[in-house]
Amino acid sequence: MSARLTALAAFAAASVPAQQALACAVCFSGRDESRIAYLLTTIFMTAIPVIALGVGIYWVVKKATAGDGAKTH
Amino acid sequence: MQSRTGVPLRVISDPRPQPALPSAVLGMSIFVFSEAMLFAGLISAFSIARAGSLLGWPPPGQPRLPAEETAINTLALLASGAVLWLAGRAHAKEQRSASRPMLFALCLAAFFVLFQGWEWTQLLAQGLTLTSSQHGAFFYLIIGIHALHCVAAIAALTWAYRRLATGVLAASTFQAVRVFWYFVVGLWPLIYWRVYW
Numbered sequence: 273m274s275a276r277l278t279a280l281a282a283f284a285a286a287s288v289p290a291q292q293a294l295a296c297a298v299c300f301s302g303r304d305e306s307r308i309a310y311l312l313t314t315i316f317m318t319a320i321p322v323i324a325l326g327v328g329i330y331w332v333v334k335k336a337t338a339g340d341g342a343k344t345h
Numbered sequence: 346m347q348s349r350t351g352v353p354l355r356v357i358s359d360p361r362p363q364p365a366l367p368s369a370v371l372g373m374s375i376f377v378f379s380e381a382m383l384f385a386g387l388i389s390a391f392s393i394a395r396a397g398s399l400l401g402w403p404p405p406g407q408p409r410l411p412a413e414e415t416a417i418n419t420l421a422l423l424a425s426g427a428v429l430w431l432a433g434r435a436h437a438k439e440q441r442s443a444s445r446p447m448l449f450a451l452c453l454a455a456f457f458v459l460f461q462g463w464e465w466t467q468l469l470a471q472g473l474t475l476t477s478s479q480h481g482a483f484f485y486l487i488i489g490i491h492a493l494h495c496v497a498a499i500a501a502l503t504w505a506y507r508r509l510a511t512g513v514l515a516a517s518t519f520q521a522v523r524v525f526w527y528f529v530v531g532l533w534p535l536i537y538w539r540v541y542w
Contacts (some may be wrong), residue, residue: 309396313389320385335365
């Protein structure tokens with residue numbers, strides 16, 4: 273029990289300076305334009321594969337369903 | 346109908362289910378997806394570099410891109426996509442009727458590439474080179490890779506056109522070539538908006 277409490281206390285203590293860790297040396301910038309650009313491009317790069325897969329699956333399902341419908345008639 | 350040995354031939358329909366997506370189109374779609382991610386990475390890198398530029402964009406001493414002239418070229422490219430779509434519809438009805446719109450789409454595509462080549466010579470003369478600034482590096486990289494795709498797509502369309510002329514162009518092959526061209530056409534407005542404006 274005490275080991276768990278110690279681990280929890282260590283985690284809490286480590287969380288205190290976590291705000292500083294947000295200042296990533298790669299993508300942090302003092303300029304708002306840069307930060308917005310990072311945010312938007314991250315959304316852009318994340319959304320493309322999801323949208324592409326979604327459209328692909330939707331299209332194949334739609335086509336397969338239309339094929340099944342044609343067979344039953 | 347009879348075989349050479351005189352035995353009557355029977356036409357047997359393929360009992361296997363037909364794929365929802367022909368292999369040629371599926372392969373091309375996967376390729377297009379990977380290329381879309383390549384361009385997404387390039388456009389993202391460009392957007393971040395542009396947003397981080399402290400001296401404004403384009404940087405001092407670098408020419409402004411000819412957005413107005415390129416708008417005409419954009420219209421030509423969009424028109425080629427629309428005409429190729431019409432060619433696809435015509436091909437589904439009667440193969441030979443796709444020949445003329447396909448040739449017209451090819452001419453518009455060639456116009457786009459040639460116009461862009463002329464534009465590059467003008468910009469090079471004004472001092473915008475691959476090493477002159479980030480502006481030049483990103484411009485030639487992004488527009489150059491897109492132009493490379495255009496040339497590859499024109500080569501594919503020309504090959505498809507020749508097969509159509511000889512009557513051996515399969516519908517799925519034509520569809521796959523069209524998917525590639527639609528990608529090239531559909532991507533351009535995004536590039537134009539981000540890079541030129």
